[in-house]
Amino acid sequence: MASNGQEGQAAKSSQMAIMRAIQQELAELRAENASIKQKLESNNEGEGEQPRPSKTQATSQPVRTETVEESAQNPPTMGTANTSAMQKNVCRHPFVDGIMETPLPIGWKTLVIDRYDGTTDPDEHIHVYLTQVGLYTTNDAILCKVFPTSLKGATLSWFTRLAPFSIDCFDALTAQFETQFATSRPHNLTSLALINMRQEKGEPLRAFVERFGKTALSIHNLSPEVVLHQMINGLRSGPFADSLCKRPAAIMAELRQRAAKYMHMEELKDFKNKVATEDNATDRRLDKEGARKAPSRPPAHPRTQRFAKYTPLNALRSLVLEEALHTDLLSTPRRANTPPNADTT
CATH class of the missing domain: 1.10.287 (Helix Hairpins)
Structure with missing residues (x-):
């Protein structure tokens, strides 16, 4: 007590x-x-x-x-102490007053994009994000408010550590975002990358044009004249290259249209060659199978006498044969060749 x-x-x-x-x-x-x-x-x-x-x-x-x-x-x-500790640990957003209070437009849906993790091009993520949000609104406050939902992992942690009231517009947010993840940008190619591009031996025209076009798209501010010139230089000798030498293309659109025709011709030719090769292989296989299944020659029947009774000879057989040779009833058999290893003594 x-x-x-x-x-x-x-x-x-x-x-x-x-x-x-x-x-x-x-x-x-x-x-x-x-x-x-x-x-x-x-x-x-x-x-x-x-x-x-x-x-x-x-x-x-x-x-x-x-x-x-x-x-x-x-x-x-104890309960109030835990509540106050939780309130102190709540992360504050970096936006000024009024941005987070802006309501989303009617019919807003969750963005269908891959959340950025800091390992890819930040400029590409900004472009994809603006394309998605632009379907609903172009309000600057909403662009800022929704942007954190497109981040994950280390990038989201970086966003939550930004100084409070440091972001007042979307341009300021993208400037800090691009500066923070500038090292994730891919290496910028130049027109020199097109100089070394050549159509490989056996490479189809379609594969080369697609490979060349993909590289050209990754080069910023590329002149169409440079693209046209380098593509012609990269082609191997063939019908399409000969056609361009006779009548050069003026613009890239004309070059692509003419290339498409030669692509179809090349693919049709390859298809016919493939079919012919398969047909020849099938014929050879059938011939082999037919040779295996061909019936064997029936065995020769033994010679038998045509008549049951013949007139008996009244002279020697040598005399009979000699008389038949003189009367041309029989032809003289050709003398057989002597084997090379035969004994002629």
Whole structure:
């Protein structure tokens, strides 16, 4: 019982000490507010107009006074201490007053773009962002307000660390954004990159034109005359290059139109060659299969006598054959060649 009483008395004394500290701090803040008010009134009398209170005074002072007054009426507990700590940890935006209060347009939908993480071209992200938001509005305040939703990771952390009230328009925001992530810009190509481009051996005309055009698009402020000249120089000898030598193209649009015709001719020729090759391969395969499946030659039948009975010879066979040769009934057989390794002795 004695220990419980001592604990209760200690709690009351600590609570009273906290109350006295809060009341003292409240009195100091009221005195500071009174002095600031007096200075503002003296400035108004000297300049003839009422100055606008600073952002720090307009935001931090009233909020602090109200918090202290509420704390004086309600002694602090564990829950209120955690709440005040959470309020201090809330990240403030870097925009001036009025930007975050601007309402979004009717029918606004979430942006369908890849959020920027700081590893790609920042200029390209700005262009994609403006294209998406431009479908709904061009209001500068909304451009600033929605921009953080297009960031993620390290870029979003960078945005939350910007100084409060440091951004008053979208141009200022993009300037800091592009400066911060300038190292993520890709290397800027020049017209010299087109000089070394050549159509490789066996490379189709369509593949070369697409490769050349992709490189040309990545070069800023490129002259069309330079593109036309370098593309003609990069072509391999062939029907299209011969056509350009006979009748040069005046502009890139004409060059692309003429190139498209030769692309179709080249692709049609390749298709026919491919079909012919496949047909030849099929014919050879069928011939091989036919040779395997061809029926074998039937076995020769043994010779048999045509008649059952013949007239018997009344002379020697040598005499009969000699007489037949003299009467041209039989032709003399051709003498066979002697084998090279035969024994002629």
